[in-house]
Amino acid sequence: MKKAVQINVNGTTRETEVEPRLLLVHYLRDVLGLTGTHVGCETSLCGACTVTVDGQAVKSCTMFAVQADGSNITTIEGLAHDGELHPVQEGFWERHGLQCGYCTPGMIMAAAQLLERNHAPTREEIRHGLEGNLCRCTGYQHIVEAVEYASKAVNREP
Amino acid sequence: MIPAQFDYAAPATLDEALSLLAERPDDAKILAGGHSLIPAMKLRLAQPALLIDIGRVKDLSYIREEGGQIRIGAMTTHYQLESSERLREICPLLPECAASIGDVQVRNKGTIGGSLAHADPAADWPAAIISLRAELVAVSSRGERVIAADDFFVDMLTTALRPDEVLREIRINAPGGRTGQAYMKVHHPASGFAVVGVAVSLTLGADGKCSAAGVGITGVATKAYRAAQVEGALVGSTPDEQTTASAASHAADGVDANGDIYASADYRRHLAVVYARRAIAEAVAKIK
Numbered sequence: 001m002k003k004a005v006q007i008n009v010n011g012t013t014r015e016t017e018v019e020p021r022l023l024l025v026h027y028l029r030d031v032l033g034l035t036g037t038h039v040g041c042e043t044s045l046c047g048a049c050t051v052t053v054d055g056q057a058v059k060s061c062t063m064f065a066v067q068a069d070g071s072n073i074t075t076i077e078g079l080a081h082d083g084e085l086h087p088v089q090e091g092f093w094e095r096h097g098l099q100c101g102y103c104t105p106g107m108i109m110a111a112a113q114l115l116e117r118n119h120a121p122t123r124e125e126i127r128h129g130l131e132g133n134l135c136r137c138t139g140y141q142h143i144v145e146a147v148e149y150a151s152k153a154v155n156r157e158p
Numbered sequence: 159m160i161p162a163q164f165d166y167a168a169p170a171t172l173d174e175a176l177s178l179l180a181e182r183p184d185d186a187k188i189l190a191g192g193h194s195l196i197p198a199m200k201l202r203l204a205q206p207a208l209l210i211d212i213g214r215v216k217d218l219s220y221i222r223e224e225g226g227q228i229r230i231g232a233m234t235t236h237y238q239l240e241s242s243e244r245l246r247e248i249c250p251l252l253p254e255c256a257a258s259i260g261d262v263q264v265r266n267k268g269t270i271g272g273s274l275a276h277a278d279p280a281a282d283w284p285a286a287i288i289s290l291r292a293e294l295v296a297v298s299s300r301g302e303r304v305i306a307a308d309d310f311f312v313d314m315l316t317t318a319l320r321p322d323e324v325l326r327e328i329r330i331n332a333p334g335g336r337t338g339q340a341y342m343k344v345h346h347p348a349s350g351f352a353v354v355g356v357a358v359s360l361t362l363g364a365d366g367k368c369s370a371a372g373v374g375i376t377g378v379a380t381k382a383y384r385a386a387q388v389e390g391a392l393v394g395s396t397p398d399e400q401t402t403a404s405a406a407s408h409a410a411d412g413v414d415a416n417g418d419i420y421a422s423a424d425y426r427r428h429l430a431v432v433y434a435r436r437a438i439a440e441a442v443a444k445i446k
């Protein structure tokens with residue numbers, strides 16, 4: 001039986017009826033058309049599907065949309081504000097934190113969570129904080145540099 | 159990777175959840191953080207007809223001190239335990255164990271109660287919970303009972319919880335005196351779970367001799383276990399290098415170890431001994 005859910009995604013509240021088994025990632029991509037959130041592995045391992053639910057980074061392939069009823073979700077599409085990139089997005093741009101870009105939305109969402117909890121992470125802490133996100137291209141070095149860049153940008157802000 | 163159809167209920171109170179479960183103990187399942195259950199449902203290894211989501215039940219997520227005990231609500235996430243300043247002071251084993259689980263996203267969603275109720279043979283919490291001699295509070299519409307950690311884990315993926323019971327709370331006697339704790343784990347390189355994980359909580363008396371020791375080991379056998387012979391060899395002795403090594407040598411005595419393509423049974427037994435030695439040494443080193 002379908003369930004009515006009310007979910008705020010990137011600042012807009014949406015009311016939808018969903019099957020309980022609909023995964024959050026499919027709700028975002030197929031129901032709302034927000035295809036910035038990627039599906040990499042479908043097995044909770046790669047982190048490409050990472051979004052924040054009430055401020056917590058989660059793998060949206062490992063959560064049902066019904067569990068998110070009443071919550072606030074931010075996806076990669078909602079991270080920039082008024083045309084201004086989030087510092088992590090800026091870091092990925094400035095430091096070439098991506099090659100094919102498949103892992104990037106999830107990487108950025110996880111990195112944003114990391115910087116929220118730790119404003120000045122060491123390289124080791126950045127690597128540890130991104131353990132849930134896999135990249136097949138970059139070898140991670142540029143991703144670490146991108147997040148380092150972002151942490152400096154965050155700390156520069158007044 | 160689409161789960162089979164199911165009905166979904168998200169009760170606001172524990173009583174409601176318990177009466178739903180009592181009606182359908184055979185085909186309903188509790189949904190906590192979903193980080194063991196949803197992957198199993200996607201593979202259709204689990205096909206519950208009804209999911210009772212306890213994520214909206216009030217007051218199941220907390221870390222409290224009451225009656226000399228630390229009391230942890232079953233829905234407390236790994237991240238909440240990892241980031242608790244208070245626990246870092248009074249029972250650092252808990253945040254240390256939490257921080258070793260999976261990755262950030264997993265720790266944000268997964269819960270201590272879900273991990274214990276799931277009883278994966280490679281899960282981290284069971285080792286810590288056994289070493290701390292925790293009590294687990296199970297509740298059903300018939301009432302409440304307290305289960306000792308030693309009696310809770312029955313076999314692989316099997317606990318002492320009855321089909322109509324929910325794990326509500328974990329109780330731990332706050333370690334007193336000069337106590338040192340450590341959790342040491344060999345991470346499986348792909349899954350992050352414990353190939354072997356050893357949790358140690360050790361207390362020294364005024365004479366420098368070990369007055370109490372708790373050693374829980376996960377990953378080695380079909381269920382986590384207490385290394386009673388290691389504890390016995392520690393209590394009453396001065397845990398120097400030699401005593402530690404000889405105590406730790408009993409870490410897998412009489413244990414029927416698991417073997418798989420990553421780690422044979424013999425290798426797991428070997429790791430249990432080595433990691434028990436290191437975890438005891440680290441616990442001792444942390445005592446102020």
Ligand SMILES: Cc1cc2nc3c(=O)[nH]c(=O)nc-3n(C[C@H](O)[C@H](O)[C@H](O)COP(=O)(O)OP(=O)(O)OC[C@H]3O[C@@H](n4cnc5c(N)ncnc54)[C@H](O)[C@@H]3O)c2cc1C
Pocket residue numbers: 044045062187188189190191192193194195196197232233258259260261264267268269270271272273274275276278280281282283319323324325326349350351352
């Ligand atoms: C990528 C990944 C990596 C992981 N790595 C690790 C790791 O390194 N170490 C580790 O220990 N774990 C690891 N896990 C497992 C994780 O810790 C799970 O969160 C945990 O095992 C289950 O908790 P949950 O809250 O998600 O429970 P759920 O998945 O919601 O539930 C699990 C089972 O327990 C039952 N249940 C849940 N709560 C209760 C309750 N209160 N009372 C009665 N029954 C209940 C459910 O019905 C279900 O059968 C990993 C998981 C993933 C996806």
Ligand code: FES
Pocket residue numbers: 038039040041042043044045046047048049050059060061062
């Ligand atoms: S698609 Fe969700 S973790 Fe890979």
Ligand code: FES
Pocket residue numbers: 097098099100101102103104134135136137138
């Ligand atoms: S940039 Fe290609 S997977 Fe990361």
